[in-house]
Structure formats: structure tokens, C-alpha cells
Amino acid sequence: MKQYDAIVIGFGKGGKTLAGKLGASGKTVAMIEKSDRMYGGTCINVGCIPSKSLVRSSGISHGHRNADFEKKQAFYAAAIEEKRRLTAMLRKKNFDKLDGNPNVTVFNGMGSFLSPTQVQVVSDRGETLVLEGKQIFINTGSTPVVPPIEGLRENPFVYLSEGLMDLEKLPRRLAIIGGGYIGLEFASIYAGFGSQVTVFEGAPVFLPREDADIAAEIKKALEAKGVAFQIGAAVKKVADAGDHAEVTFARESAEETLAADAVLVATGRRPNTDGLNAAEAGVELTPRGAVKVDEKLRTTAPNIWAMGDVVGGLQFTYVSLDDFRIVWSQLSGGDYDAARRKNVPYSVFIDPSFSRVGLNEREAREAGRNVKVLTLPAAAIPKAQVLKHPVGLLKAVVDADTNKILGAMLFCEESYEMINIVKLAMDLDADYTVLGRQVFTHPTMSEALNDLFA
Numbered sequence: 001m002k003q004y005d006a007i008v009i010g011f012g013k014g015g016k017t018l019a020g021k022l023g024a025s026g027k028t029v030a031m032i033e034k035s036d037r038m039y040g041g042t043c044i045n046v047g048c049i050p051s052k053s054l055v056r057s058s059g060i061s062h063g064h065r066n067a068d069f070e071k072k073q074a075f076y077a078a079a080i081e082e083k084r085r086l087t088a089m090l091r092k093k094n095f096d097k098l099d100g101n102p103n104v105t106v107f108n109g110m111g112s113f114l115s116p117t118q119v120q121v122v123s124d125r126g127e128t129l130v131l132e133g134k135q136i137f138i139n140t141g142s143t144p145v146v147p148p149i150e151g152l153r154e155n156p157f158v159y160l161s162e163g164l165m166d167l168e169k170l171p172r173r174l175a176i177i178g179g180g181y182i183g184l185e186f187a188s189i190y191a192g193f194g195s196q197v198t199v200f201e202g203a204p205v206f207l208p209r210e211d212a213d214i215a216a217e218i219k220k221a222l223e224a225k226g227v228a229f230q231i232g233a234a235v236k237k238v239a240d241a242g243d244h245a246e247v248t249f250a251r252e253s254a255e256e257t258l259a260a261d262a263v264l265v266a267t268g269r270r271p272n273t274d275g276l277n278a279a280e281a282g283v284e285l286t287p288r289g290a291v292k293v294d295e296k297l298r299t300t301a302p303n304i305w306a307m308g309d310v311v312g313g314l315q316f317t318y319v320s321l322d323d324f325r326i327v328w329s330q331l332s333g334g335d336y337d338a339a340r341r342k343n344v345p346y347s348v349f350i351d352p353s354f355s356r357v358g359l360n361e362r363e364a365r366e367a368g369r370n371v372k373v374l375t376l377p378a379a380a381i382p383k384a385q386v387l388k389h390p391v392g393l394l395k396a397v398v399d400a401d402t403n404k405i406l407g408a409m410l411f412c413e414e415s416y417e418m419i420n421i422v423k424l425a426m427d428l429d430a431d432y433t434v435l436g437r438q439v440f441t442h443p444t445m446s447e448a449l450n451d452l453f454a
């Protein structure tokens with residue numbers, strides 16, 4: 001049996017970063033990845049990077065909105081090709097980086113626990129080997145949730161995000177089930193390419209997590225791009241009608257049917273512990289199937305940690321990376337843990353992008369804070385005019401008693417860069433006036449923070 005200082009199960013963001021760091025510090029490391037199409041994990045291969053490549057291509061394509069559908073189709077096919085080139089290049093880079101580390105061995109196969117120190121690896125060809133590790137790190141990510149809707153499974157017109165990004169033919173009509181991150185990003189991408197997009201959101205309110213004024217602006221902008229919404233719609237059935245799908249849905253009591261050439265299921269992702277045999281190692285799962293961890297990401301078994309989506313928290317690549325920091329901190333004598341993680345921002349890459357950090361107005365008021373609300377229409381930002389997209393709304397929530405920033409919601413061009421500045425100001429506990437008088441370069445979207453926080 002091969003012995004290692006550390007075994008990492010899953011080539012995700014936290015796991016690969018840890019494997020590289022441990023290897024560089026002289027530890028022997030086994031990295032186990034079940035698919036040779038997934039070196040580098042979800043983000044590189046089927047998540048953030050390919051979807052953002054399509055966001056970019058679709059933004060260019062949207063400029064050709066009056067072109068005929070065949071031209072749009074050709075542009076889309078080229079965008080899928082570019083996405084494949086990019087992911088293949090990054091997959092290889094990710095593999096080579098670990099493989100080139102003399103202390104790290106990459107195993108291609110499904111990892112599952114045999115005991116608290118032993119992991120079995122089963123390759124696609126059914127070859128089995130057993131590895132033993134002094135420390136084991138679980139980084140197996142998450143997997144899409146497919147709701148129990150009649151006709152969804154084994155329907156040739158139904159896709160998950162991964163499959164849709166490999167579809168070479170642009171669907172004329174795209175139905176999306178789920179109006180969350182993936183649903184909205186894909187709605188924006190495919191509307192930009194020229195598909196007729198309808199989003200079915202089961203919840204009675206659009207973007208219930210966000211303030212109503214921000215949600216309304218986002219909906220208005222997506223509708224202006226051609227996206228139709230069915231909010232509070234229960235999808236009952238997705239039928240295979242031979243050359244297209246028929247989506248049957250109910251709103252209030254009436255049932256309707258919509259034809260679609262492709263149907264995307266984007267109804268959330270759950271921690272992936274399938275086939276891991278966690279119980280064999282004494283690793284407990286939560287009732288929702290996540291690996292149970294404490295603030296130091298220790299599982300219920302000694303010397304076994306878990307990082308990333310599999311622990312059931314926020315599902316972002318940068319959270320998985322921060323999980324690595326927590327684990328590395330313990331291994332190297334530090335004291336960083338999840339309780340010290342501050343102000344995690346997020347961005348939804350729609351058009352324009354929406355980014356948020358901290359509390360929104362509703363949450364701040366519910367928390368009993370004395371709130372001062374600052375707003376700025378994106379149309380007031382010179383750079384938004386230069387970019388010919390003066391669409392959106394910026395909003396900040398400040399504690400009127402202390403002048404501290406409680407949160408910011410930026411719905412405008414390049415908000416995914418600007419939000420990191422606000423996060424830093426919040427982390428440093430700066431008064432909001434610091435951003436109001438910060439010297440920013442011009443013309444940039446960031447300088448709008450001067451006006452927002454004036």
C-alpha cells in the first residue's frame with residue numbers, strides 16, 4: 001500500500017492549492033481526481049471560467065443583434081470552440097502544475113474511504129489501488145440538483161449548465177428552470193447570443209434575497225435584453241415533442257405550455273459526497289448531505305478536513321480558496337478560521353453585472369440599525385456612458401450612528417471589480433467618507449464610489 005503524508009480527494013480550488021503548497025514544503029501528496037476532464041475542478045472546466053468566456057463572447061455577439069439567426073448561430077459555435085480551447089488550456093496547466101511537483105502524484109479515479117487513514121482509488125477501467133495518508137482532505141465539490149419534474153430525466157432537450165455550454169447549435173428558444181445565479185447568467189448569455197429566453201422561477205418573488213428596488217432594476221435590464229420571466233411558476237412537466245420540448249407550467253391555477261429547443265435546469269447544487277463512503281472514516285454528514293465541519297474545517301474524524309462546496313456553505317471558488325487558507329493556517333501554526341472570514345462579496349455576471357457585499361437595506365433595518373441609504377443611478381457615471389451602457393443602480397447602506405459601511409449593492413458595468421474596493425474598506429472598518437474622498441483614476445467605474453459615498 002502506498003503511503004503519503006497527505007491525500008487530497010478532489011482537484012478543486014482548495015484541494016489543488018493545498019496539494020501544491022504541501023508538496024512545495026516537502027510533504028508527499030496524493031491528489032485523487034475522478035475525471036481526467038476535471039483537472040482543476042468545476043471552476044476551470046465547467047463553472048466560472050467557461051461561463052465567463054461565454055459572457056464575454058455573448059457581449060460581443062449582442063452588438064450584432066440585427067444579424068440573421070444563421071450568423072448568430074455561427075458566432076455562437078465559434079464561442080463554444082473558444083470556450084473549449086480555454087478550458088483545455090487551463091486544465092492542462094492545472095494538471096502540469098501539480099504533476100510537475102516531484103512530491104505530488106495525481107491519481108485518476110474515484111476516491112472512497114476504506115478507513116480513517118485509507119482511501120481506495122478506482123479508475124474508469126476498474127483498476128483499484130489503496131493509498132494510506134497521515135492527513136486527508138476532502139474537496140469533492142457540489143453537484144446539480146435535478147427537481148422531480150415529470151419528463152426532465154432522459155429528455156434529449158434538457159441540459160445542465162455543463163452540457164449546455166457544450167451544445168454547438170444555438171437554441172432558438174431556451175427555457176431555464178431556476179432564476180438564481182446560473183439561471184440569470186445563462187439567460188443573459190443566451191439572450192446576448194440571440195436565443196429567445198424564458199426563465200421559470202419557482203419562488204413567488206424575483207431575487208428574494210435582494211432589496212426590491214435592486215431586483216426590479218435587474219429584471220428590467222434583463223427584460224430589455226429580451227429575457228421573459230415566469231415568476232412563481234411551477235413547472236409541471238417537460239415533454240419530448242420530437243423536434244423540441246414542451247414545458248408545461250402552472251401559475252396560480254392556470255396551466256400553460258411553452259415550446260423550447262433546449263431546457264436548462266439550474267435549480268441549485270448540493271454538496272457532493274456521493275460514493276465517498278464518508279462513514280467508513282467516521283466522517284459525519286449533515287442532514288443536507290454536506291461534510292460536517294467546525295470553524296477550522298475539521299471533520300468529525302481526526303486528521304481529516306474538508307474544503308469548498310462539499311462543506312455546504314457559500315458555493316464560490318474564492319470561498320474554496322479561503323478554505324484552503326483556513327486549513328493551511330492550522331498546518332502552519334496560524335489561527336485563521338471561518339469565524340474570522342469577513343464580508344464575502346459576490347458578483348452575478350449578467351449585463352450589466354450585479355455585485356454585492358454585506359447587508360442590504362432590508363436586512364440592515366431588520367437588524368435594528370439606524371440606516372442611511374445612499375443611491376446613484378448608473379446613468380450618472382461618465383464611464384458607463386463611454387461604455388454605452390448607462391444602465392443600473394448603485395446602492396449603499398451606512399450605519400448613521402457610526403458612519404461604517406454595512407453593505408453595498410452595485411448593479412452597473414464592471415461592478416465585479418468595484419465591489420472588491422468596498423469590501424476592502426469594510427474589512428478595514430473605514431468610515432464611508434473614506435470612499436467618498438478617495439482619489440480614483442478617471443474615467444473609471446470605480447470613481448462612481450466618490451459620488452455614491454459622498
Ligand SMILES: Cc1cc2nc3c(=O)[nH]c(=O)nc-3n(C[C@H](O)[C@H](O)[C@H](O)COP(=O)(O)OP(=O)(O)OC[C@H]3O[C@@H](n4cnc5c(N)ncnc54)[C@H](O)[C@@H]3O)c2cc1C
Nearest residue numbers: 010012013034041042047048111141308309315316317320
Ligand atoms: C456554471 C457555473 C458557474 C459558476 N460561476 C462562478 C463564478 O463566476 N464565480 C465563483 O466564484 N463561483 C462560480 N461557480 C461556483 C464554483 O465553480 C464552485 O463554488 C467551485 O468550483 C467549488 O470548488 P471546490 O473546491 O469546492 O470543488 P470543485 O472545483 O467542484 O472540485 C471538486 C472535484 O472533485 C472531483 N470529485 C468529486 N468526487 C470525487 C471522488 N469521490 N473522488 C475523486 N474526485 C472526486 C470532481 O470531479 C471535481 O473535479 C460556478 C459554478 C457553476 C456550475
Ligand SMILES: NC(=O)c1ccc[n+]([C@@H]2O[C@H](COP(=O)([O-])OP(=O)(O)OC[C@H]3O[C@@H](n4cnc5c(N)ncnc54)[C@H](O)[C@@H]3O)[C@@H](O)[C@H]2O)c1
Nearest residue numbers: 147178179180181182183201202203266267268269315347
Ligand atoms: N457568479 C457566481 O459567483 C456564480 C455563478 C454561477 C453559479 N454560482 C454558484 O453555483 C451555485 C448554484 O447555482 P444555481 O443557480 O443552480 O442555484 P441558486 O441556488 O443560485 O438558484 C436556484 C434557483 O432555482 C429556483 N428553483 C429551485 N427549484 C425550482 C423549480 N423546481 N422550479 C423553478 N425554480 C426552482 C430557486 O428558487 C432559486 O432561485 C450558486 O449557489 C452559486 O454559489 C456562482
